[in-house]
Amino acid sequence: MTRFDSLQAWLDWQEKLHPRPIDLGLGRAAGVYRQLNPDQKQPLTITVAGTNGKGSCVAFLEAIYRAAGYRVGAYTSPHILRYNERIRIDGQPVDDALICEAFSRIDAVRGDTSLSYFEFGTLAALSIFATANLDIQLLEVGLGGRLDAVNIVDADAALVTTIGLDHLDWLGHTEEAIGREKAGIFRAGVAAIVGDWQPPISIAEVAEQVGAVLLQMGKAFTYRKHPQVWDWRAGDLQVGQLPPPAFKGEHQYRNASAAIMAVKTLQHLLAVSDDSIRQGIQSAQLPGRFQLIPGEPRILLDVGHNPQAVQTLIDYLREYFPAIKINAVFAMMRDKDIAGVLNMMRDRVTTWYLAPLVNPRAASPDMLETIFQQQGLDNVRSGFADFSEAFHAARQNSGPDELLLIFGSFFLVSEYLSKFS
Structure with a gap:
């Protein structure tokens, strides 16, 4: 029997369930996830962390893969108008009923494990995506990386955008400390894409420690702007004649470049044409940013x-x-x-x-x-x-x-x- 019959009732209850609104750590969410998804089935996954630019990178990736004809799930936070915006399939927020069903499944298996509001949402997104016949899921880290609930999933590619001073009480008071936390999404043998020209040294250190394949802006890949178009390059790989990114600002060329690097990294698993990349870079949508x-x-x-x-x-x-x-x-x-x-x-x-x-x-x-x-x-x-x-x-x-x-x-x-x- 379900505990509540409306999404708002579930959310109101979740806000009061856990004693701390922010409670970093993987133990609770990972334990419930194992109960929820015992076979650990999950789509191809890109996890995105960073201080700023996460939403933009997810939006570019979502638009590129959708332009290529793939079925895409995207989990982001926070929402602007409706909670449903956090869990999207093929660009559309899922409906209340689907989220409520996921919450009910989580509640049924969690036992006496207390979950935060964000942990409930993350588990709901993963549960919905696991049965949605997706080609790929895009997961945005809420806070940090290493101890964020999203990190219970082993990504097939990890992307860290930029590092700045934010959430100091939870992540540390220096960019080096914060970078170490963000790089916690890296995995052995998996591409670790960094969309920052000068990231903290700690990011490369973590990549080396875990055995990730570090691909850093300005070293593994870069871009060059021209009057009307721009080019992206990574070694012998090149995507030319790209339209300006859908979002304004020089930093969006960096975000778009990092997204392209992630797509190229997974090309052997999900083939994407250069035309789909161009279309996605131009058509991505992100409310509330400029x-x-x-x-x-x-x-x-x-x-x-x-x-x-x-x-x-x-x-x-x-x-x-x-x-x-x-x-x-x-x-x-x-x-x-x-x-x-x-x-x-x-x-x-x-x-x-x-x-x-x-x-x-x-x-x-x-x-x-x-x-x-x-x-x-x-x-x-x-x-x-x-x-x-x-x-x-x-x-x-x-x-x-x-x-x-x-x-x-x-x-x-x-x-x-x-x-x-």
Whole structure:
């Protein structure tokens, strides 16, 4: 007998089930997975980790393999509007009933094992994908790598994007420590693709320790841009005349290049034509990352929430909006480097509008105001009842030729898309 009859009821229960919302470790999830899938059947797998760029790489891979005619499962987090976005088959979120059935199966075999919200979701995705007749599954690591629930699966190719300072309390306070955790998805004899020009030394050290086949940007593969197209190369392999990536920003050429390297690594298992690669690079979709909404003013949505991601936002603004007044609706989670982000953006934002978020992890407007004061920033408006009130104030005070930027958190972008899109 199933415990609940609606997806929301399951999710509400999961949020209260485990004593810690983030509880890294493979033991609980791996034990339940063995019960859930005793034969350990799984599709071909690419696991993606990194500080920023994971979602982009998964989106490129998903689009490339779908363009090649393969049946693709993708597990990502967090979601923007609906939980179902986390578990996709052939580009479409699976329905409530399928997720509820998976939750019920997990609940039936877990015994007295307590699982976190993320562990339940990961196990549900793996359970659904195992019986969906997929050609390949793409798994995005939620936090870290080595001890993330996704890492209970041995990937056929592992991809690490970039390494930056984030989630310091769980992963360590240096890029070397964080890189070591991210590289925990590497396996012996398996391609370990690194989409960073200068990754921490610890990544190569882990690859050597486990016997993974290290393929690093700038060494094993690279790219070259031309006025209208770009080329990708890895030794004697080349894909030329590639269209610009679907997502804006120089960093997306790196993400797309890493995705192509992963595809080429598995070419002997899933053949993909260069035309499918070109089509996928151009057609990939990723809401909330440099998402531009036309109008007066134009609205730019960005989920960037750490200094590395915000630097890519600054680079994007410099390229596409070099001399334009920008107002920002802003919120961040309280465990992020809020002061660092403000200092990076202080010269680009004319007026800040602080939006309250209904989330226990969110920094309160009072906390944000204090940090703004500490950074010597007084161009701030607050006291809004909710996101909608902050957004309306910002839009009303933005001219038709100006840019209204909404950034700092997935939850903030979700608020806009759920209420105004």
